[in-house]
Amino acid sequence: MSTASRIFVTGGSGFVGGHLIPALIADGHHVFALARSDRSAARVEALGAQPVRGSLGTVAPRDLQGIDAIIHAAAKVEDWGDPADFEAVNVDGTRQLLDAARAARVARFIHVSSEAVHFTGKDLVDIDENTPLAVDSPFAYSASKARAEQLVQAANSDTLATIVLRPRIIWGPGDTTILPELEKAVSDGAFAWMDGGGQQISTTHVANLVDAICTAVDRAPGGTVAFVVDSERHTARSFFTAYASAAGLTLPGRSLPSWLLRGTARLLAAAWTTFGIRGRPPITPFAANMLSATLTIRSTRAAEVMNWAPVVDFEHGLAQVRRAA
Numbered sequence: 001m002s003t004a005s006r007i008f009v010t011g012g013s014g015f016v017g018g019h020l021i022p023a024l025i026a027d028g029h030h031v032f033a034l035a036r037s038d039r040s041a042a043r044v045e046a047l048g049a050q051p052v053r054g055s056l057g058t059v060a061p062r063d064l065q066g067i068d069a070i071i072h073a074a075a076k077v078e079d080w081g082d083p084a085d086f087e088a089v090n091v092d093g094t095r096q097l098l099d100a101a102r103a104a105r106v107a108r109f110i111h112v113s114s115e116a117v118h119f120t121g122k123d124l125v126d127i128d129e130n131t132p133l134a135v136d137s138p139f140a141y142s143a144s145k146a147r148a149e150q151l152v153q154a155a156n157s158d159t160l161a162t163i164v165l166r167p168r169i170i171w172g173p174g175d176t177t178i179l180p181e182l183e184k185a186v187s188d189g190a191f192a193w194m195d196g197g198g199q200q201i202s203t204t205h206v207a208n209l210v211d212a213i214c215t216a217v218d219r220a221p222g223g224t225v226a227f228v229v230d231s232e233r234h235t236a237r238s239f240f241t242a243y244a245s246a247a248g249l250t251l252p253g254r255s256l257p258s259w260l261l262r263g264t265a266r267l268l269a270a271a272w273t274t275f276g277i278r279g280r281p282p283i284t285p286f287a288a289n290m291l292s293a294t295l296t297i298r299s300t301r302a303a304e305v306m307n308w309a310p311v312v313d314f315e316h317g318l319a320q321v322r323r324a325a
Contacts, residue, residue: 006066007217008106009033010056010097011073012049013040015176016112019210020073021047027214032067034059034074056093064104069217072097072152073112075145077177079287080280083140090144091151098155098162108161109152110216112209115168115202115227115297117146121289125200126298129166129225139286153225161222165212168229168297171243172206172317173324179247182240186249190282193255194292197237202229202297205317208310215308226306227299232314236291242314246321258292265289 007024011017012033024031025048032052033044041051052063056074064070076089094111101109118124119142120134133146149164156162171178185191212228220226244251265288268281302308312320 005068005217006030006032007069007071008052008064008067009044009049009071009073011075011112012047013043014073015174016073016170016206016209017044018047018174019172019206020071020213021049023210023214024071024217025049027217029217056089057096059097059100061100061103064100064106067104067106069108069110070097070101070106071110071112071213071217073213075112075148076141077114078141078280079284079290081140083144086140086144087147090141090148094148095151098151098160102155102160106160108163108217108222109155110163110165110213110220111149111152112213113149113152113164113166114145115166115295116142116290117149117166118142119290119293119295121285121293123294124296125294126296128298129227129301139289141286149225153223156223161220163216163220163222164225165209165216165302166225166227167204167209168227168295169201169203169239170206170209171203171321172312173320174206175247175321179244179249182244182251183249186251191252191254192261193237193253194258194261194288196255197235197240199236199292199294200296201234201236201239202295203232203234203239204229205310205312205314207312207317207320211311212302212306212308215306220306224301224305226301226308227297228302228308229297229299229310230312230314230317231310233296234314242318243321246318247325258288261288262292 031049033049035041035051036055135146137143265283265285
């Protein structure tokens with residue numbers, strides 16, 4: 001792909017988008033970003049992209065005229081909600097974007113997926129790209145992302161090269177997801193480790209994900225499916241303690257057994273569903289299961305097919321967070 005490609009980004013106003021758009025522009029690309037609100041439009045414009053007003057499910061082929069590649073990073077990423085909403089955004093939104101891409105003759109489609117496409121509530125140890133997708137996962141986010149990924153993989157062709165990248169626990173400066181949740185839990189007195197926080201985990205620094213996306217734009221073969229993870233592994237306790245500390249937050253040492261929190265989460269979910277309680281439960285089944293599970297990734301695919309390797313290690317990533325705090 002030429003240096004000055006025209007790239008259409010979804011999710012450009014989010015955490016990943018805030019790092020991705022400037023990186024694409026620095027590589028010489030012209031960036032157009034989907035924006036569903038005035039606030040999102042102002043955000044992506046401030047980052048240097050040209051906003052395209054609309055939302056997932058409404059992108060028309062005319063919005064993609066002259067576009068060389070799509071980076072689809074938008075999704076409904078929550079641990080609670082109506083399964084129909086996850087289906088509408090993650091599955092139907094992806095399907096419609098693929099249809100528009102084909103109609104507009106876009107050449108490349110990079111889909112930002114997740115390790116959650118494999119998650120059913122059980123430990124996942126040293127999984128790789130051959131691990132089956134959990135399209136029937138009991139968790140709406142996992143099932144919908146798995147079905148969306150199926151669509152992307154099936155769409156790969158001679159005219160539309162599709163690439164799937166799967167990060168795991170995206171972290172780094174400007175985090176608008178993990179750190180705010182940790183800060184709220186600590187402030188509310190609700191934070192606790194599960195089983196002492198000894199679960200082994202893989203992670204993805206945002207700069208590593210962005211670099212992998214930029215690499216995929218330039219040279220990933222169509223049909224590529226690759227995990228994008230940091231070189232290091234951690235225990236949940238060692239990672240989140242260091243990450244929070246770099247951001248100026250001290251995590252308490254309190255720990256609870258995972259069986260208790262998983263059971264409590266199931267009971268709360270049943271009550272919220274049965275009685276139509278608004279909002280989300282204090283702990284959800286997806287969060288309780290994900291936070292108490294060992295989830296490690298063994299992947300060489302990105303290195304083999306994209307010649308990609310992480311560009312930021314753990315200590316340098318923490319230093320970035322400290323500077324941004």
